Amino acid sequence: MKDANNEQGFVVFDHVQKSYDGEVLVVKDLNLSIGRGEFLTMLGPSGSGKTTCLMMLAGFETATHGDILLGGKPINNIPPHKRGIGMVFQNYALFPHMTIAENLSFPLEVRKMGKSERDQKVQRALDMVQMGSFGSRRPGQLSGGQQQRVALARALVFEPELVLMDEPLGALDKQLREHMQFEIKRISDDLGITVVYVTHDQTEALTMSDRVAVFDDGRIQQLAPPDQLYEAPENSFVAQFIGENNTMEGVVKEIKNGVALVQLDGGDLIDAKPINVSKAGDRTRVSIRPERVEYNRDRLHKDAHTLKAEVLEFIYMGDIFRTRLRVGKNEDFIVKTRNAPDQVRLKPGQQIEIGWLPEDCRALDA
Amino acid sequence: MSDATNNGPVLSADGMPLKRSLAKALRREKLRALMLIAPLLIFVLVTFIAPIADMLFRSVENNIVEDTLPQTVVALKKWDSKSGSVPDEPVFTALAADLKVAVEAKTHTKLGSRLNYEMTGISSLLRKTGRRVDKWDLEKDAPFKEKFVDVDKDWADPEVWAVIKVFSSKYTSGYFLNAVDLQKTPSGIEPRDEDQRIYITLFMRTIFMSLTIMFSCILLGYPIAFLLANLRPKTSNLLLILVLLPFWTSLLVRTSAWKVLLQQQGVINDILVWIGLVDDGNRLIMINNQFGTIVAMTHILLPFMILPLYSVMQTIPVTYVRAAKSLGATNWTAFWRVYFPQSVPGIGAGCILVFILSIGYYITPELVGGTKGVFISNRIAYHISSSLNWGLGAALGAILLAAVLILYWAYDKIVGIDNVKLG
CATH class of the missing domain: 3.40.50.300 (P-loop containing nucleotide triphosphate hydrolases)
Structure with missing residues (x-):
């Protein structure tokens, strides 16, 4: 600009x-x-x-x-x-x-x-x-x-x-x-x-x-x-259109300190940053970039809400690893991780827990 | 192996030259292809190529004199046609013998009509003589010279004999010479009498009028095709049907319609008189002349110009003109420098179609052409069906065919035949 x-x-x-x-x-x-x-x-x-x-x-x-x-x-x-x-x-x-x-x-x-x-x-x-x-x-x-x-x-x-x-x-x-x-x-x-x-x-x-x-x-x-x-x-729309994106739908439970607590349609609770939602009860579609998803529990905030996930597919792409997970009913949840020496390579069938920083997950319009 | 491939022909695995091996492999396919086209090929050969070849052959063939008067032809060899004197008795004896045979077979009348093309009067001369010769006795009635001259004094005219001698060879250039207003005489090739020179004029007129029709078609067809190519498909399809409508109407009906419109008591004249543009006593003559032919034929051939133009224009993307405009060209410059050059292949295709169709057009000039607006094809038709001078008709046809081929060749040289696109 x-x-x-x-x-x-x-x-x-x-x-x-x-x-x-x-x-x-x-x-x-x-x-x-x-x-x-x-x-x-x-x-x-x-x-x-x-x-x-x-x-x-x-x-x-x-x-x-x-x-x-x-x-x-x-x-x-x-x-x-x-x-x-x-x-x-x-x-x-x-x-x-x-x-x-x-x-x-x-x-x-x-x-x-x-x-x-x-x-x-x-x-x-x-x-x-x-x-x-x-x-x-x-x-x-x-x-x-x-x-x-x-x-x-x-x-x-x-x-x-x-x-x-x-x-x-x-x-x-x-x-x-x-x-x-x-x-x-x-x-x-x-x-x-x-x-x-x-x-x-x-x-x-x-x-x-x-x-x-x-x-x-x-x-x-x-x-x-x-x-x-x-x-x-x-x-x-923009979140979907630009880059790869995981979306989940749910309802806002409460908004506190700039963090929205969202109850997904499956019942799980997650943290997100409120963007297009203003009050509890709003329907929302939360979006999280695949590279911002974390499955190493140690790197997450201790109070962070996490979701259970099952590894369906692990694709080696050279510079990155691309892992497809089942989260609730969604079988197309993608996680991307950098290929680094200390990086864990997940195996299909493995049960993991995933989470993210609240500011990386955006609660948008439904 | 590498040495062998470098020095000799490339060999296939079994040591056969690769070319031969390939030809062998492809032979079956070629045969199959040939079999597939064979029925059409035979049909075309039998019904089209062969008759045309036969017809063209007639333009030089001249067996009739030698076949009908074999002895006379031999006897005439000794006679000098430039001597100005009538041949001697042996020629007349030979003629009497030949005619006797010919009269029996009734071939002397055919010979009469053939030689009549070269000199008027020979037909009746031979007919008249034939009737008398029949009663003569070859042994007792000799000598014949006097008798022939008795029957008709034309036999004492050296020119009659000269004509027989000149046209006694098996092949003749006489028809072709006639077709270009020349004639073969004992003293060489000469122009025909001025009142008989019509073919060069007709050829020139045919080409000139065909060109006029072609240019009229471009002028009228180009904007239509442009419009068709640039409208929404729904509208352009409707308009295209209007363009094609004439195709579905009988040629005769359309031509007759022009008669109704153009004649002196016709619709156009009536309207012009009614609005006072033309005096009633002075109605325009728009038919039975070149104008009528050009108008009617332009109308009839217009679709042949529009269709190739349309299909070529359709393939010119709108972005070219847009690009030209974005680069600063005015509407006209964008059209003339960018659009028009790309539509030239369509014009080429249309021109070839219209020109070749019109140069051999027959029915319309026949109906609306009068005397001044007829084409060479009308003359050919006359010789084939009325005067029965097939040789001359064939010669005129051959010249027309050659002219078209030469023009086509010239077009290929100048514009390039690859530049012709029908879509």
């Missing part, structure tokens, strides 16, 4: 709504302020409205209600080609009938730039993505990763201040995707551009962004930096 706290953001969505058919709102009352130089990711399942927001910002969809401001000016009535926003598309959208150099030169040509200046900028942009020697190739002759680099270079070559990316890494394999995440992050930091990035891949969102806006059902469920999003989800 660089200067997202400006009183007026660089990109502002002000009470924006969007409906395609006049019956259903795809985007419901969106308010979002993006700071200059910020890398903001819109994350969400498909159909959550994130791509629609991006398209409204790019100018390919019009907002049904509300204003979108860019640099303080409303852009609702400015056609896409006058917005000066760079965009990287999901399938790159490199023009197949032009060479790579022609593709990059296109935005400069339509800006009536001279040939020598064009060539210079094209070469610089290609060098920036390490594709300097590919100028004369056609998009069809490049691999997915190379096309991705070119698409990035094309969106940047005319030096826009804002670049939109619509699931740009979706078509790449895992290794390449991870590599490109760093590459995109590095370039955007180097150039100091503002990036609005749309993805449904949470790892991508967490590793690249300054802030992540989690979308669901046409609303932003939570807008926060990655660490907060992961560690302090504000509702059960």
Whole structure:
């Protein structure tokens, strides 16, 4: 988060709504302020409205209600080609009938730039993505990763201040995707551009962004930096959506000293941090990260409530151990532990007791 | 082993060259494939390829003179057609002998019609002579020269003889020369009389009108296809049915409908007169000319342009145009620089379809073309079914076929046939 706290953001969505058919709102009352130089990711399942927001910002969809401001000016009535926003598309959208150099030169040509200046900028942009020697190739002759680099270079070559990316890494394999995440992050930091990035891949969102806006059902469920999003989800959707998560349902018995005592539907009592519950009797869904679950009784607070569990499966994953437990009726309770010399390797069938620090377990909305 | 593989052909495990081994392995599959297509292949060969080959062969075949007048042809070899004099008695004797046989077999009338293509009057000359020759006695009635000239003085015309001599060979280029408004004369190849030169004009007109129809189809079809490709599937399917509707209507009905619309007392003229744009005494002539043919054929061939265009345009993702716009291109630039080049394969496919269909179109020009709007195909049909000059019809057809193939080849060279997509 660089200067997202400006009183007026660089990109502002002000009470924006969007409906395609006049019956259903795809985007419901969106308010979002993006700071200059910020890398903001819109994350969400498909159909959550994130791509629609991006398209409204790019100018390919019009907002049904509300204003979108860019640099303080409303852009609702400015056609896409006058917005000066760079965009990287999901399938790159490199023009197949032009060479790579022609593709990059296109935005400069339509800006009536001279040939020598064009060539210079094209070469610089290609060098920036390490594709300097590919100028004369056609998009069809490049691999997915190379096309991705070119698409990035094309969106940047005319030096826009804002670049939109619509699931740009979706078509790449895992290794390449991870590599490109760093590459995109590095370039955007180097150039100091503002990036609005749309993805449904949470790892991508967490590793690249300054802030992540989690979308669901046409609303932003939570807008926060990655660490907060992961560690302090504000509702059960975000908790479920970001990272792996164990959830249990129950009723709040009492809230005391900032710790809620929750009676699970199975009857067991646990401690949790109240987030979306306010009083005894509220139904809640508690969520605990697999790596915050502790089964070494010595490391737990002596008054801590614990649950009985049976080990169902132990999976060795190299850097971590992943253990699947049965807790009450839930057979999918996951515990992750770091592979360390002193770490216990649980065996299937073993009966254990699990617990956690109350602040790691969040009592969210039901 | 490694030495062997480096120096000679690659061997398979049993020492046979790998290529041969592979061919053997694939032979069964190839045979199977051949068996599967055999019924269609035989059908096409018998009913399509063979008749066409036979027809094309007729454009150069010329056995009839030698078959009907074998002795005359031999005797004529000694005669110099440029001498300006009538051949000597032996030729007439041979002719009398040949004709006697021919009259018996009734083949002299066929010869008459064949030679009549080259020189009018020979048909009746042979008929007339045939009737008389029948009564002659080859032994007693000699010499024949006088007798032939008695029957018809045309036999004293060296040109008649020249024609017989020129066309006495088994194969002739005469039909092809006729098809391009030339003729074969004793003194070499000459242009035909000016009032008989029609084929070059017809060929040029056919190509010019086909091109006009093709461009009209592009102009009318491109926006339609663009609209179809960019609408919601439900709406575009409905519109597509409207595009296909003409396919389900009889060609004759559609052409007749154009007659009703375009004729001088027709709907369009009536409306124009009624709103006062056209004077009643001065109604527009829109049919039985080139305009009528172009309008009716553009309408009929339009689906052949729209369909390939539509299927190509459907495959152009909307993101290309969006990408162009996001890069700063105006609507027009985005269309012209990004969308249009990608739709060119569709235009190519449509053009080939429409052009090749229209260059050989027959029924519509026949009905609405009048005299000025007919195509070469109408002339071919005339020679095949009315004048029965099959040789000339075949020659015209062969030239048309060659023209289409050359245009196709040129298209491949310029645009590239890989650039043609039907979807």
